Amino acid sequence: MFCLDKGNGEKTLLFLHGWGGSSASFAPLVNILCDTYRCLAPDFYGHGQTPAEHVCSVHDFALGVRNILNEKGVKEVIVVAHSFGGRVALDLAGDERIKGLVIIDGAGMRPRASVKKFFRALKYRLKKALRLDVSNCGSPDYKALSPLMKQTFVKVVNTHQDGVLRGIKQPVLLLWGKKDRDTPPYMAHRMHKRIKDCKAVFLSGGHFCYLDHVAEVCVFIRNFACGVFYGMVCGIGGRSGAHGVIA
C-alpha cells in the first residue's frame, strides 16, 4: 500500500479515506495538522496510487493498514477515518496501538430498510430472473468500478459491523454531517449509543462535511488528540453532556 507520510511530530495521526477517494482526500486536514503531528495517509487497494491485486474484504484492508503501522514503527496512533475508512477503523479498533478514533461520516452500520431500497432490489431480482441486462442496476459508486473492484465492493458493503461497537474501549469522536445522505445521522446515533466512550458532533453539510469546516474539524481533532495523548483530566472521556452542535 502506498502511504503518504508528512510532518515529523512524535504523535501520529492515521488518515483513512473513503471509497473512491485517496490519500489526497484528507490533504486540507493533513496540511494543517502536519505542523505538530506526523500524518500517515495510506491509499487503499484499488484507490489512488495502490493497485488492486485481488478481491479484498474489509479485514484485508485493515491488515494492509496494520502492515503500514508495523513498517513505520508507530507505537501510538489516532485514526481519523471518513466513510469507508470508518469500516476499516472499526475493524482496526482491537489493535492496542490505536489510542483513539475520529470517525467522520463513517460507514459500517447496517442501514435501515426502506421502501425505495426494497423496490430497487426487487427490480434487480426480476431483471435477473428474466435474464435481462442488469448492467444499469447498482449505485453509481458500483458502476464506476472495474470487475475486480466490483466484487470487493459487494463484499465490503455487505459487511455490517454493528457488533463491534460494544467492544470498542478507546475514546471515540464522531463528526457527522447533519444532512448526510450516504451514511445518515441515525448511524452516528447508533454508534454514540453503543460505544462506551464516545462524543458526537454534528456539523452542517453532507457526507463531506469535513471539507466545509476544515478549521473547526482540525480543532476538534487537536482537542481530541490532546485528551488522548496527554490524558487531560477533563478530556474527551466520559459521557456527560449532550451532542455538541455547530449550526
Added chain:
Amino acid sequence: MNIAVIYGGDSCERDVSVITAVQTMKLLNKFAYRVYPVLLGEHGGMFMPAHADDIRTYIGEKADVGEAVFFKGKTLCKSGRFMRRLAEIDCALLCTHGGAGENGALQGFLELCGIPYTSPGVEASAICMNKLTSKSVFAALGVNVLPAVKVRKGERERAFEYARGQGYPLMVKPARQGSSIGIDMAADEEQLRKALDVAFEFDGTALVERALTDFTEINCACVKYGQEVLVSSPERPVCWREFLTFEDKYLRGGKMSAPGREFPANLPAPQREYIQKSALKVYSELEMKGVVRFDFLLDNASGEVYLNEANTIPGSLGNYLWTDKGIDGCRLADMMIEQALAESAAQKPAYRSDILEVFGSGSANACKIGRGHL
C-alpha cells in the same frame, strides 16, 4: 470546567486582544470547557457578548457589546434589574494586551476574587509592563540590555543631554506601551523633539536609548508546565508590526517585505544558546507562569544579543512558537489552564494568631501582652 476568557480593555491594543481572544476561544476544547467570554469595557465595566467567537461581533460603531456582567468572588454574575449567577469560574484565561490587563491590575483583581489565571503574577506583570523597570531588573539578573535614560514629560533637556553624550541615532519609546506603539527613531535633534512629542502622547514617561542600525529581531517564549519550564526555539518575525516605519521597509527593499517568518530562526549556536538561557533565567527568576514572549535584538554587526522586552501576555498567546515541539494552540491552552489550577491549588500556609482573643479579653495593649512582640 468553567473558563472565563478575559479580553478587551482600555489600551491601544484592544483590537489585537480581541483577535487573540477569538482565536483562543475557537481553540478551546468544547467538551472539556465551558467558555464565558468577558470583554473589559473601554471605560470600565465587563460585558459578555453573545457570539463572542465571531469577529463580526466586534466590528461596528459600538466598542462594548453584550450584557453587563461582574465577578462576585469566584462567581460570574449578570447584572441588571435582577442579579443572576451565571457560573462559578474555575480559571481565567487572559487575552488582554497592554494597559490594565497586562500591568498587574487585572491579575490583582483576579487574585482578590480567588480565581486562578493564566498569566504571570502581579509582580512580574508590573515589572515587565514598564520598559524602564524591566530594563533594570533584566540588567540586575545579568542579561544584556541596551542602556537607556528616563525622560519625564517636563524634563526634555535630559534627552538632549543624553543625545550629546551618546550620539545619534536614538530610539524613543513610551515607558508603558506595547506593540511598538509610539516608538520612533531619531537621527538628529529635530527628529528627537518630534519623537518625544509622539511618545508623550501615550505616556508621561519616555525612555531614550541607543538605536541599533543593523539588527534582527528574535522572539523566544517560555511556558511553565508542572515543575519544568519549556523554552521555545527562537523565531525571527518578519511582519508589519516591526518598529520600522514604512520608509524603512521600503528602503530595505525585498528583504523586509517578504511575508511570513523564519522559524526556527537560523542563528549561530552561541547566540541561540544565549537567547534561550537568558529567557529561561528571567522567566524563572521572576517566578512567572503562563506563556511569556521575550523579544531580543541581535546586533548584526557585533553579534551581541540584547533583551528588548518581555510580553507577559503575547499576541495569539504565542502559540505559533511551539509547533516544532509538537505543542499546538489547543495543547498550549490546556497546559496553561492546568498549570494555573495546579499553582492555585498549592496550599497556602495557614497562620492563626490569638491576638484577637487576647485583645478581646480586655487587655490594654494586646500586642505587648500577646505572644512575643509584633
